[in-house]
Amino acid sequence: MTLPAAPPMTDAVKTLVWMTDTVGNVTYLSRDVRHLFTSGTTLSFAAYMQSVHPDDRQRVMETFGRATVMREEFQIDYRVIGADGSLHWVTGSGAPRFDAHGEFSGYTGALLDVTTRYEAIGRLEKSEATHRLLTENSSDLISHHAADSGIFLFASPSFERILGFDAEELVGKRSAYEFVHPEDRLRVDAEIARQMRESSSGSVVEFRARHKNGQYLWMSTNLKLLTDQLTGENTGAVAVTRDISAERQTREALQQSRNEMYSMLESIGEAFYAIDRDWRITYANRKAADFVGIAPNRAIGKRLLDVAPELLGTPMHQYFQQTLDTREKAFFEAYWEPRDAWAEVRVYPNDDGLSIYFHDISARRKAENAMRTSEQRLREVIEMTPAGYLLADGDGQIQEVNPALCRISGYEREELVGRKLDSLFATSPWDRSAYTAHGPASAQGQEAIIRHKFGNEVHVLFNGSIKRDELGQALSLTAFLTDITARKHIEYRLEHLATHDTLTGLPNRALLTERLQQMLAFSARDTTIGVLFVDLDRFKEVNDSFGHQPGDVLLCEVAQRFRHALRPGDVIARLGGDEFMVVAHCSEGRSSAAAIAEKLLGKLAAPIDIGAQHVFISASIGISMFPEHGGTRETLFQSADTAMYQAKGAGRNIYRFFEPEMGVAARTRMTLELSLRRALGGEEFEVYYQPRVDLKTMTVIGMEALLRWNHPELGQVPPMQFIPLAEERNLISPIGHWVLRQACRDTVDLMRKLGRPLRVSVNLSARQLRNSALPAEVQAVLDETGFPAPLLELELTESALVEDIEHSAHLLRQLKDLGVKIAVDDFGTGYSGLAYLRRFSLDVLKLDRSFVMQKESHTSHFDFIKAFVDLAHALKLSVVAEGVETDDTLQFLCSTACDEAQGYFIARPMPLAALIQYLRSPSLLSKQDTLSFN
Numbered sequence: 063m064t065l066p067a068a069p070p071m072t073d074a075v076k077t078l079v080w081m082t083d084t085v086g087n088v089t090y091l092s093r094d095v096r097h098l099f100t101s102g103t104t105l106s107f108a109a110y111m112q113s114v115h116p117d118d119r120q121r122v123m124e125t126f127g128r129a130t131v132m133r134e135e136f137q138i139d140y141r142v143i144g145a146d147g148s149l150h151w152v153t154g155s156g157a158p159r160f161d162a163h164g165e166f167s168g169y170t171g172a173l174l175d176v177t178t179r180y181e182a183i184g185r186l187e188k189s190e191a192t193h194r195l196l197t198e199n200s201s202d203l204i205s206h207h208a209a210d211s212g213i214f215l216f217a218s219p220s221f222e223r224i225l226g227f228d229a230e231e232l233v234g235k236r237s238a239y240e241f242v243h244p245e246d247r248l249r250v251d252a253e254i255a256r257q258m259r260e261s262s263s264g265s266v267v268e269f270r271a272r273h274k275n276g277q278y279l280w281m282s283t284n285l286k287l288l289t290d291q292l293t294g295e296n297t298g299a300v301a302v303t304r305d306i307s308a309e310r311q312t313r314e315a316l317q318q319s320r321n322e323m324y325s326m327l328e329s330i331g332e333a334f335y336a337i338d339r340d341w342r343i344t345y346a347n348r349k350a351a352d353f354v355g356i357a358p359n360r361a362i363g364k365r366l367l368d369v370a371p372e373l374l375g376t377p378m379h380q381y382f383q384q385t386l387d388t389r390e391k392a393f394f395e396a397y398w399e400p401r402d403a404w405a406e407v408r409v410y411p412n413d414d415g416l417s418i419y420f421h422d423i424s425a426r427r428k429a430e431n432a433m434r435t436s437e438q439r440l441r442e443v444i445e446m447t448p449a450g451y452l453l454a455d456g457d458g459q460i461q462e463v464n465p466a467l468c469r470i471s472g473y474e475r476e477e478l479v480g481r482k483l484d485s486l487f488a489t490s491p492w493d494r495s496a497y498t499a500h501g502p503a504s505a506q507g508q509e510a511i512i513r514h515k516f517g518n519e520v521h522v523l524f525n526g527s528i529k530r531d532e533l534g535q536a537l538s539l540t541a542f543l544t545d546i547t548a549r550k551h552i553e554y555r556l557e558h559l560a561t562h563d564t565l566t567g568l569p570n571r572a573l574l575t576e577r578l579q580q581m582l583a584f585s586a587r588d589t590t591i592g593v594l595f596v597d598l599d600r601f602k603e604v605n606d607s608f609g610h611q612p613g614d615v616l617l618c619e620v621a622q623r624f625r626h627a628l629r630p631g632d633v634i635a636r637l638g639g640d641e642f643m644v645v646a647h648c649s650e651g652r653s654s655a656a657a658i659a660e661k662l663l664g665k666l667a668a669p670i671d672i673g674a675q676h677v678f679i680s681a682s683i684g685i686s687m688f689p690e691h692g693g694t695r696e697t698l699f700q701s702a703d704t705a706m707y708q709a710k711g712a713g714r715n716i717y718r719f720f721e722p723e724m725g726v727a728a729r730t731r732m733t734l735e736l737s738l739r740r741a742l743g744g745e746e747f748e749v750y751y752q753p754r755v756d757l758k759t760m761t762v763i764g765m766e767a768l769l770r771w772n773h774p775e776l777g778q779v780p781p782m783q784f785i786p787l788a789e790e791r792n793l794i795s796p797i798g799h800w801v802l803r804q805a806c807r808d809t810v811d812l813m814r815k816l817g818r819p820l821r822v823s824v825n826l827s828a829r830q831l832r833n834s835a836l837p838a839e840v841q842a843v844l845d846e847t848g849f850p851a852p853l854l855e856l857e858l859t860e861s862a863l864v865e866d867i868e869h870s871a872h873l874l875r876q877l878k879d880l881g882v883k884i885a886v887d888d889f890g891t892g893y894s895g896l897a898y899l900r901r902f903s904l905d906v907l908k909l910d911r912s913f914v915m916q917k918e919s920h921t922s923h924f925d926f927i928k929a930f931v932d933l934a935h936a937l938k939l940s941v942v943a944e945g946v947e948t949d950d951t952l953q954f955l956c957s958t959a960c961d962e963a964q965g966y967f968i969a970r971p972m973p974l975a976a977l978i979q980y981l982r983s984p985s986l987l988s989k990q991d992t993l994s995f996n
């Protein structure tokens with residue numbers, strides 16, 4: 063059989079028809095594909111089988127064989143290899159052929175070239191295999207879910223590995239929703255809803271999925287909803303889910319460490335920011351952002367110069383650039399003008415750019431500035447202060463001085479710096495011990511002496527302090543020194559004034575007392591000290607006769623002579639008036655003291671010249687010895703005083719040692735003094751009144767008030783015993799005041815009772831006259847008692863008046879201005895004459911009793927008294943005679959035109975009650991015998 067020629071496969075219909083004989087040899091083959099199998103027209107079965115792909119040959123043989131045996135139709139796809147070597151997929155189909163006799167005659171069939179289809183299938187299979195491979199081996203969970211229910215339609219094997227469920231357990235049985243953590247469900251739903259709403263093509267959602275073992279794993283799902291192309295309905299979803307637990311953990315850890323770093327960067331007291339190489343801010347903590355005035359999140363990502371344009375061109379900017387260039391860190395301080403702030407900046411290079419730390423040091427800078435300013439000011443103050451200033455090191459070597467110290471010390475600054483403190487100070491509160499450990503820390507307000515360059519001493523007030531290390535060792539010494547030399551001189555003068563007698567320059571009582579105290583305190587047991595009380599004799603007379611100034615000249619001369627008579631160790635003091643006291647060591651006991659006394663008296667032997675006058679003066683000296691007469695200065699003074707009175711009494715110009723018997727009299731005086739003080743407070747005083755008569759009318763026109771002291775033990779003490787004591791002990795003023803008040807009160811009462819005026823005269827002592835407040839006190843008494851001033855007569859002795867003439871005259875004028883009368887008591891016993899008294903505005907002269915009594919012995923006395931009374935009258939003074947004891951005297955006085963008289967003959971001093979009685983009695987002069995109280 064000849065096979066027709068076949069067209070090329072590609073051009074022709076790809077189906078060929080074939081026929082075989084009963085044993086399978088090809089008897090007919092369409093021309094189209096013939097060339098595939100043979101170049102001839104016939105083809106044996108075996109040859110044909112050679113064309114079949116070896117891998118398919120067996121299958122083809124079996125199919126053919128079975129079909130032939132069974133006489134069945136067959137169809138089989140297999141590959142053939144063309145004669146040209148090309149491979150083709152063919153679908154071979156055949157059906158048995160029977161002849162008219164029903165005899166099998168072979169097969170007739172067709173071969174369809176299905177290479178193209180198979181290639182497509184091959185590709186599909188390959189892709190499917192690839193996908194399957196991917197799906198089966200993917201570490202991700204790949205799933206397909208039904209719409210709405212989320213039931214698994216497909217689950218990749220990885221589900222078992224990751225969530226513990228195999229596909230069988232999932233597909234068609236469970237919903238994806240079962241696995242979502244309840245807390246994440248809302249989020250997942252929201253995402254699905256969003257996707258459906260927006261028809262978006264997939265999104266990623268993270269959630270926790272429950273493992274079969276109950277634990278949750280973090281998953282990230284890439285979810286894609288599937289939509290029907292025609293209806294647009296959701297037909298399900300595919301999901302690719304990945305276990306991101308580890309990633310989450312890493313991410314969280316990273317976030318955690320980033321948070322920690324940020325919170326650390328936030329919490330550090332410093333501002334921090336980082337910039338990349340493009341100067342973009344990659345991080346800025348709040349402090350840094352605040353510094354430039356921007357929110358941190360707004361700064362990040364921005365270029366530094368956009369956020370802080372003021373940075374451009376500043377040193378800070380240059381430093382940043384330099385660090386970026388050199389990769390070397392930089393530390394510096396910079397001023398940030400927009401904030402008027404100073405920052406301490408540290409710039410570190412890193413792989414991305416720079417890490418910049420800065421610390422606001424404005425406060426510190428300000429404090430430093432303030433400190434600098436205050437230091438500057440302090441320096442200026444130190445330079446300008448009038449107090450000297452010095453700074454020395456711990457060894458006392460001067461490091462720094464101010465101009466004032468140069469002025470005070472006389473040295474130039476260069477001469478002082480480097481000098482040791484010890485050589486500058488003669489005395490200072492800081493000796494060597496100040497520099498040692500635990501020495502004093504400061505010396506405030508202490509006095510020191512600087513040795514001036516020219517040798518003189520400069521007194522300074524020293525205020526210093528020492529700075530020490532922890533071991534107490536001196537590090538530096540600072541001191542301010544105020545020049546107090548002038549003040550010291552004044553102090554010295556004041557002290558001298560306080561301790562020395564201004565007239566004679568001798569030590570005064572205070573200094574003498576102190577010296578004696580020292581001598582007693584520091585004396586050895588066998589030391590003998592003599593205390594000599596020296597009182598000038600009749601000095602008062604000199605004073606009264608020549609006046610105060612000559613008296614002062616005399617006292618100075620005496621002081622001078624006494625001083626020369628004594629040894630340097632002896633002390634001589636003027637106690638006041640004409641009293642001196644000498645305290646001296648007496649190695650030979652009494653004989654030494656006696657020698658001193660004689661020397662003193664001897665010094666007075668030569669007359670003293672006062673102006674043109676030679677004045678002879680003597681002294682009485684009382685001596686007490688330590689320890690013989692006492693151990694304390696009081697007893698020694700007292701004893702010397704007592705002995706001096708003894709010497710005076712014994713005839714003057716002599717000295718007397720104290721004898722114990724003398725002490726008795728002294729003690730009596732002391733007892734009296736004590737009880738006198740008590741009497742003032744009690745009711746032991748009483749005023750007696752001695753009537754005074756007008757000699758023309760012989761009527762009582764007034765009386766003299768005389769003080770009586772009714773001592774509880776001693777009985778009535780006469781005024782002459784206690785008045786001088788009261789004067790001496792400064793008690794007379796209160797006593798005198800009491801008498802004045804009592805007298806005024808009694809007389810007012812008396813006048814009221816008798817219905818007629820009465821004058822009362824009250825004695826004033828010399829001491830009262832010294833009191834400038836006397837006029838005011840008298841006025842107060844007059845006001846208080848309502849006593850008429852013209853009826854009050856104040857009696858003063860001559861000697862009291864002349865003690866200080868200026869003062870007396872002034873005071874008398876003031877008293878007279880009150881309207882009271884002034885009488886001079888005891889006239890005729892003193893040294894001054896009438897003319898002398900003209901200087902005072904007086905009203906009454908009281909002739910002393912001794913003056914009145916002389917009448918008996920002098921025949922010319924009458925004339926004298928008469929002339930005196932006339933003279934007094936000429937001076938507008940009335941004359942009162944005192945001490946009228948006899949009728950004769952009274953008569954005599956009447957004949958001399960004397961105005962008034964008082965005396966025992968008329969009436970003795972008497973208590974108030976008796977006076978009332980006396981004054982009421984009709985005949986006065988007949989009563990004198992019965993009214994005796996004195």
Ligand SMILES: Nc1nc2c(ncn2[C@@H]2O[C@@H]3COP(=O)(O)O[C@H]4[C@@H](O)[C@H](n5cnc6c(=O)[nH]c(N)nc65)O[C@@H]4COP(=O)(O)O[C@H]3[C@H]2O)c(=O)[nH]1
Binds near residue numbers: 767782
């Ligand atoms: N022999 C004699 N004496 C007569 C006669 N008439 C009066 N006398 C006394 O002579 C004194 C007169 O007083 P005086 O000269 O002021 O002398 C007073 C006066 O200086 C002073 N005195 C008395 N009372 C005070 C007083 O209150 N203050 C002051 N400062 N001194 C007073 O005491 C002195 C003595 O006072 P008295 O003892 O009271 O003594 C009184 C008086 O009793 C007389 O005929 N013959």
